[in-house]
Amino acid sequence: MEYIINGIKGAIQIIFSLDREFLGIVATSLRISLTSTALSAFLGIPFGLWVGLGKFKGRNFLQTILNTLMSLPTVVVGLTLYSFLSRRGPLGGVNILFTPLAVVIGQFILAFPIVAAFTSSGANNIGQTPIIAARLLGAGKIKSNLLFLKEAKIIIITSVLAGFGRVFAEVGVSMMLGGNIRFYTRNITTAIALETSKGMFELGIALGIVLISVAFMINIIVFQFQRKQS
């Protein structure tokens, strides 16, 4: 019991002394995960809206595929990308294995289906009604589409935050594609894995506290939005 208490004490010390390595690890995590989430939002929201509102054959099938991809195991994504990005692999020439960019790509593959699937099913629930109603009331095409987006705002924000939550907390892709290189690709989760294996709990716990706080904050934001809506 004592060593857990000491670990927590040490962790609090690390957080409040603004330890440079600690802050660097948090920054790396944020930088990589925000980039990959932004990318997935940029491509996933339009794609999700298209799938959700589209009237084409195979729409339900596409939605099922997206739902399945949401639980893509991180290590499978890591392994697959690794074999492509290795020097011996087909994309070896671009030389991005063990860089933050490789992790961003891996996390994008994890987050994209989440953003797209949530947006799609949400948009599908709202349906075409607001757009049709706006058109009937004389709004132009752009205006009625904007009205729809306003209606779907919460869904879109929630889907992006869900994507961020997933990639911020994942370890498989970060470890396999980033290589856990100190001051470069070492992020919160890979650092926790390393510190635990070394039996150094302080830094691990400190980083764990950050991880949980961020998750907590995301949920507060989502909750606030949902309350505003209703």
Add this chain to the structure above:
Amino acid sequence: MKHLRLLILSIFLSITVFANFALAQETLRLATTTSTYETGLLDYIFPQFEKKHDVKIHIISVGTGKAMKLGENGDVDVILVHARAAEDKFVTDGFGVNRRDVMYNDFVILGPQEDPAKITGLNDAKKALKLIYNNKQMFISRGDDSGTHKKERYLWSKTGITPGPSQYLETGQGMSATLRVADEKNAYVMLDRATYLFNKDKIRIKKLVEGDKDLFNPYGIIPVSPYKYKHAKYELAMALTAWITSPKCQEMIKNYKKGGHQLYHPNAK
């Protein structure tokens, strides 16, 4: 007001996101064993080199087997490993050139304080493994094709015993993590002395066997062959090899201590 806040937030985010991404400092990739990295040796001897050559060494710390695989695939520029036979094969297969000795230490076998297999004080590793097996005790293995795992498998094969899963647990993880498993399970484990000394105060299991010449553990550095991979940073890798085998760095290795114990013995020729 609302828009202003949003604007500031997005500017702040894009700065954190894109700053540092394009740091254009030269880098050298080194794949190495978990033991040399986790004991802190590399963080101790590399900064001087990095400063002098204005280069950042990216250390990828995995088992020896994986490190050599990364070298074979051309994903790193140089490897620092410990598995003599496999290292020679790496060179004869054309993946590496100019292998140099760097340092050595030795393996030790740890086990529960009460030592139910009765191996305390033995200096014969094979006999110790046999006793662990015969007394139905649990042995924890790296199981990751690392240098330590290769060595331990070699010793088991010499005893002619193949322990079953009820007595032989493979963690598939690094040295410190495996040591932690052995400690939690109060079981037997073989590991390099440096990792043992580094973790000594944090574990309950004790050092029981040492001093067998079969437990000798030499480390070597091998630049990845520029003939095999044109992109490999051969010159920098050679510069690192020269630095690590230089009298100055060898002296640093000799002086690297933990709790008053020397962890590695330099032996570059």
